[in-house]
Amino acid sequence: MKIKQIYTGCLAQGAYYIESNGEVAIIDPLRETQQYVDKAHSDNAKIKYIFETHFHADFVSGHVDLAKKTGAIIIFGPGAETGYDAYIAKDNETFKLGNITIKVLHTPGHTLESSTFLLIDEHGKNHAIFSGDTLFLGDVGRPDLAIKSDLTKEDLAGMLFDSLRQKIMPLADDVIVYPAHGAGSACGKNLSKETVGLLGKQKQTNYALRADMKKEAFVKEVLDGMPPPPQYFAKNAMMNKSGYETFESVLKKGNIALDAEEFESIANQEHALVLDVRPEDEFIKEHIPNSIFIGLHGAFAPWVGALIPDLKQPILLITPKGKEKETVTRLSRVGYDNTLGYLKGGLASWKASGKDIDVLDSISAEEFVEKAKIQDMNILDVRKSGEYQSMYLNIKGVENFPLDFINDNLYAIDKHKTYYIHCAGGYRSVIAASILKARGFYNLVNIEGGFDELKKTGVQMSDFVCPTTIK
Template sequence: MKIEQIYTGCLAQGAYYIESKGEVAIIDPLRETQQYVEKANHENAKIKYIFETHFHADFVSGHIDLAKKTGATIVFGPGAETSYETYIAKDNEVFKLGDITIKVLHTPGHTLESSTFLLIDENGKDHAIFSGDTLFLGDVGRPDLAIKSDLTKEDLAAMLYDSLRNKIMPLADDVIVYPAHGAGSACGKNLSKETVGVLGEQKKTNYALRANMTKDEFVKEVLDGIPPPPQYFAKNAMMNKSGYDSFETVLKRGNTPLDVDEFEAIANQEGALVLDVRHEDDFVKEHIPNSVFIGIDGAFAPWVGALITDLKQPILLVTPKGREEETVTRLSRVGYDNTLGYLKGGFDSWKKAGKDIDVLDSISPDDFVHKTNTNDLNILDVRKSGEHQSMYLNLKGVKNFPLDFINDNLHVIDKTKTYYIHCAGGYRSVIAASILKARGFYNLVNIEGGFDELKKTGVQMSDFVCPSTL
């Protein structure tokens, strides 16, 4: 028996490769599926099953493409309905894979069809659970993402309580827990940085598995502090339910080099968004006018999903050299399949062609603090509200303006005013500034290095809740 976790940090997502006696099961595969095919071929094995723990909201799974390539059966838990061929398992149904068995435990709560897959080894012993978003290390899945359900989030949270206590907690303490996500995922609120654990440890440390916890207490605690889900979650879940273009088609279309004139013509004629994924420092120094920055080396895919509201938005890319295919791939993981190509030769080719160039005004933390001594400034802190409330600049004119909700809050700022923008380290503030400039806010100044560098200046801070928080 072989179990391999294939973890993708950008999405904080774990897919799983399970093999026994030449038969393979893949659990929650990523959009790009050739990696699983090659792994199975290398082991002279055949992919027999593709198990989906639920309709994922935070990424587009590769189950449909993988089934077409391999002939494997896609398996969902009870209640799932799809527009493509699948096998809908019954609760407690078992599937043979070589010498081992995979048992379906229907664990609704995160979503109605959510299921946990229990791996029983060749000796008949419960070995591991692949818990999807039902159970994380340190947390459980948020119960507010069901597609078109008449149930409330309170109803689903109550279901999750029953699922955990009736299906998961009775299992032995030494059962290994393989969750779908780790820290950084928006599918929970307190996920551990660890990506593999054991059930006994979760029974001791996970707040949601606390002994003697009532259902009412569970519902209240699970729902407390959950922010609204990113706008792309429901759209990704529907793609996973209804189907999508093949990854190879998306990649071929997006991984197309365009010379400067072609690039500019498409941007002007088709209303394509120019997405610059270089490092934020490069964008600050020079960029294509009206382009939007979301750097490939940050939490790229989740920020794209949170900020670009139309999955079908035509996109043109400005990338670091050699990272064109990677960028198209990572966009496709969250359902942005309409990339039309990339700027051949990168930003340098734009400069050499003599095209217009824009810059983002910036200021050092020391110069900013010096300016606050003699001026009242308008300051936008684009960190999350929890970050802001834990510590913020104790200066007149500070407003928490979370990047997550920038598209909803443009009305609260004034195009005639100058704003100084900071985040924690400089990545999110440049994203925010680029979006604002593209929307006609031109009087913007980025504070270099963000809050981390501002703290070193000795400027006055506060850890009380700021009354100007949106």
């Protein structure tokens, strides 16, 4: 028996490759599926099953493409309805894979069809659970993503409580837990950085598995402080349920080199968004006017999903050399399949053609602090509200303007004022500034290095909630 976790840091997502006696199961595959086919080929094995723990909301799974490539059967838990061929398993139904068995444990709560897959080894011993978004290390899945007219998030939280206690907690402490996500995912609140653990440790340390916890307390605690889900979640879940364009066709369409004239022409004709994924220091120094920055080196795909409302938005790319294919791939993981090409030769070719470039005004933390001592300033702190509430600048004029909600809160700021923008380290503030500039806010100054650098200056901080919070 062989178990391999294939973890993708940008999405904080774990897919799983399980092989036994020449037969393979893939659990929650990523959009680009050739890696699984190649791995099975190297093991001289055949992919037999594709298990989906639920209809994922935070990424587009590769289950449909992988089934077409390999003839493997897609398996969902009870209650799932799909727009493609899939086998809908019964609770406690088992599937043989070589010398091992995979048992379906229906664990509704995160979503109604959510299921945990129990791996029983060749000796008949419960070896591991692939818990999807039902159980994370340190947390459980959010129960507010599959609400129907006759169900509330409280109803789903109650189902999750029952699922954990009836299906998960009775298992032995030495059962290994392989979750679908780790720290950084928006599918829970307090996920661990660890991506594999033992169930016994979770029983001891995970707040949601306290033995003495009552259902009412669980419902309250699991929902307390739960931020709204990102806008793309429902759209990705629908793609996973209904089907989607093949990854290969998306890549073929998007991984096309365009010279400056072609690039500009397509941008104008298709009303394409110009997405610049270079490091933020390069964007600050020079960029195409009205382009949006979301750097590839950060939490790229989730920020794209949170900030670009339309999955069908035509997109043109400015990328570091050699990162064109990777960028199209990572966009497709969250359902942005309408990339139309990238600028060949990057900004150098754009400038060589005589076209305009823009810059983002930027200031060091030290310069900012000196200015703040002698004049009132309008300061936008674009960190998450929880970050802001734990510590903020004790300077008059600081407003919390979370990047997550920037599209909803543009009305709250004045185009005629100058704003100084910071985040924690400098990545999100440049994203925010690029979006604001594209929307006609031109009097913007980025604070280099963000809050991390501001702290180093010794400027006075405060550890209580500042009253100037936009959202």
